[in-house]
Structure formats: C-alpha cells, structure tokens
Amino acid sequence: MVKDLILVESKILNGSIFPLAFQPTNESESVHITQWLRENQSELDDLLRKYKAILFRGFNLKNAEDFDSFVEATNYQGMAYLGGAAVRTQLTSRVFTANESPSTEKIPFHHEMAQTPSPPTHLFFFCEVAATTGGETPILPSTEIYKQMYIKYPEFMEKLENVGVKYIRVMPEEDDPTSAIGRGWKSTFLTDSKEGAEAGLVSLGSTWEWLPDGSLKTITAVLPAVRIDSGPNRSNEKTFFNSVVAAFSGWNDSRNIGERAVVFGDDSLCDRDVMYDILHCMDEMSVAFKWQSGDVLVLDNRTAMHSRRPFTGARRVLASLVRDPSR
Ligand code: FE2
Secondary structure, eight states: OEEEOOOTTOEEETTEEESEEEEESSHHHHHTHHHHHHHOHHHHHHHHHHHSEEEEOSSOOOSHHHHHHHHHTSSOEEOOOTTOOSOOOBOSSSOEEOOOSOTTOOEEEEOTTTTSSSOOSEEEEEEEEOOSEEOOOOEEEHHHHHHHHHHHOHHHHHHHHHHOEEEEEEEOSSOOTTSTTOOOHHHHTTOSSHHHHHHHHHHHTOEEEEOTTSOEEEEOOOBOSSEEOOSTTOOOOEEOOSSHHHHHHHOOSSSOOGGGSEEETTSOOOOHHHHHHHHHHHHHHOBOOOOOTTOEEEEETTTEEEEEOOEESOOEEEEEEEEOTTO
C-alpha cells in the first residue's frame, strides 16, 4: 500500500536505511492510512524494531485531530507526560504540543522521558506547520552511538553502565516558557499542592528539597544510562539510553546549570571533554531531514534518540507518547 521513499538526508547505518520513509502511491492510499495502520500492526512493529524510525510523508494529515486518529489507529496506548521536563500543551487525548521552548534554543539528543522509570516505548511526531528555516528533529540510533562511544571511551561507558546516573533539576512553581526545561512542578505533577508534588516524586523514586522561592529541587533515583534492548524479538543490543548529554549541555536556565544537572550514581561528576565529544559524535551520526507539513515520524523510543534544532517561522510540531501494550 505504501511505497518506500528515499530522503536525500537518509543514511545507511549498520546496513539499514535510517529513517525508513513511506509515501502513498495514490490518493486512495493517502486517505486510508489509518485503515492500513489498523490492519498492519505487526508489520509496523517489525519495521520499527528493524529500522527504529519511520517517516510517513504525504498522507494528507492537516491538524491535531488527524494526527490523533493516526496514533489511535495503532494498538499503542496513550500515556501521560508525568515527570517530563518540557512545557507542553495537551490538544487532544493523545496529542501534545512538542516542547514549547523558545525557537532559538537547541534541544540536545535524548530518549523521551529517559529520566523517569517508565519512558514511552514509542514516540510520534507530527509536523503541522513547517519552520521557515531550521527546526529539524535530528534522530540517531542509540545502539550505534553506544557502540562508537564504547570504542572511544570504554572506561566512561563502563562506569555509566555499572553506576548509573542521577538527574538534578530545579523546577519553578509555574511553567516558565522561556526555558527548555521550564515545566513547573504544578504541571509536572498535575497538582496545586506541595503534598501532591511530593506524592508524585515518591512514585518516581526521587528525593527533593523545597526552596525559599517556592521552586522545587528534585534529585532522581539512580537510573540506568545504558540499557539492553531486550524482550521478545528484540535485538538484545546495548543502547545509550539516557538524557546525560542533554542535561549536561542543555539544562541551563535561571535555576539550573547543565554541567551539574547530571552526575554518576555515586555522585561523581561527568568529564566535560568526553561529554562534549559525545555530543559532537551524535551530531555527526544523526539524520536531520527537513520537515514538510503533514509529516509523521514514528520512533522506537528504546533505540532511537531525538533532538531539535533552532528555527525561524511559525513551526508547529505535535507529539504523542505511547506504550506498546505487549511490553
Ligand atoms: Fe523529546
């Protein structure tokens, strides 16, 4: 029903095209994409497992409702954005705005909600309005970055794997849209009370400290930074599954200093040169295709990382976080 599309920006990584891209061969296929999704869930699962990222282009999706229907046609279950750092607005039951941080801000590579115990298995992005310039969502396979970094920095990577990491972040009381990590504690934990926020923190395994201005300093439990892509039919490859580089290089605002926002599980600090070299290698490896309005990008959030480039224009990219019910 759908046809492989070769993007000029695609790469061959470890023998596979990245991302896989589909376009309809005729108008009827464009209209019936939700039917195709409903009837081909196991094929979609297999393709995402193999290729880690799939772009659907030209399927005539116009708005949040069309995107919601696209996601709904899969058997993945919607999930709330509990514990995430970005300021977002919920548009439909499954669809949020993607990070609303200022267009001048770059958002570094991360797995969605890697700093929480239960990240989504998959992530959908929808480009409602393409940027005038920039605004790409660069992606990379975290299995490949793990392999490359292990060759370069075996000690660092073994420590990451053996000791894990903690993320430290000060949240304002109310959302601060001037910051990429400006989500306030009230909206993070869907509460108006400190007790409600504390209950949310307990459920995440985090510790905390209330600061005099009403902001909240949170320290996560020790979280794994390298995971194995395990489970039925999974690759059993190791993945660089964390927000380490994102936090270190990007969690800077009036309340936070990125280089102190992530530490090893034993409280030791990460080496600055290594962190910035990993960042550089990620940029080199990544694929940054130019969004077209109507594009849907589906990522396997266990094996693909994403980021965002700064942009100009009225870019509007929406997101939906889901879990594979079989996992
Ligand atoms: Fe993200």
